[in-house]
Amino acid sequence: MLYCNALSRNDGLDTVYSYSSIVGPPGSGVTNLKDLEIDHTANGYYLPTSVQWEYAVRGGTTDTWFWGNDSTDADAYAWYWDNSDIVDGRTTHPVGQKKSNEFGLYDMAGNVWEWCEAGSRQSLRIIRGGSFDFSVGNMKSSYLNEVLPVSCKNRFGFRVVKGGRPESQ
Numbered sequence: 309m310l311y312c313n314a315l316s317r318n319d320g321l322d323t324v325y326s327y328s329s330i331v332g333p334p335g336s337g338v339t340n341l342k343d344l345e346i347d348h349t350a351n352g353y354y355l356p357t358s359v360q361w362e363y364a365v366r367g368g369t370t371d372t373w374f375w376g377n378d379s380t381d382a383d384a385y386a387w388y389w390d391n392s393d394i395v396d397g398r399t400t401h402p403v404g405q406k407k408s409n410e411f412g413l414y415d416m417a418g419n420v421w422e423w424c425e426a427g428s429r430q431s432l433r434i435i436r437g438g439s440f441d442f443s444v445g446n447m448k449s450s451y452l453n454e455v456l457p458v459s460c461k462n463r464f465g466f467r468v469v470k471g472g473r474p475e476s477q
Contacts, residue, residue: 316352324354351472355425367410374409386418392440417447420465439463
């Protein structure tokens with residue numbers, strides 16, 4: 309959220325997140341933003357909600373995985389437990405080495421778990437997509453996991469959404 313606000317300011321956009329104070333040191337352990345308010349009408353960047361993330365991963369499909377209903381096709385689309393140690397060891401990989409989904413988005417399944425905007429409980433945050441060190445079952449389009457916000461490891465990442473309405477609206 310701090311990154312999204314910084315990116316928004318850098319691009320001359322309105323920030324989406326406002327808060328009264330930061331709990332923990334920025335860059336190495338922020339655990340909460342006190343009095344967090346989210347303005348999705350602002351034209352800045354924000355983390356996708358879990359629903360937005362699922363819409364993006366599916367790419368218009370209703371299958372178990374965005375590439376279909378057969379997990380054996382996963383190698384063409386994602387880095388996960390069974391194939392991530394083949395090239396560079398069990399680690400993250402550069403984006404775009406696997407096939408994209410129908411929306412042209414790469415690495416929506418596997419490689420790194422992606423943070424979503426909110427969790428179902430105050431103390432936990434939603435992550436989606438699975439990662440290089442999890443099984444193909446964790447990459448199902450509908451699958452989500454919840455973790456503590458202090459869970460910062462190389463298996464977590466995020467992508468941002470640009471808010472606001474187009475100029476013509």
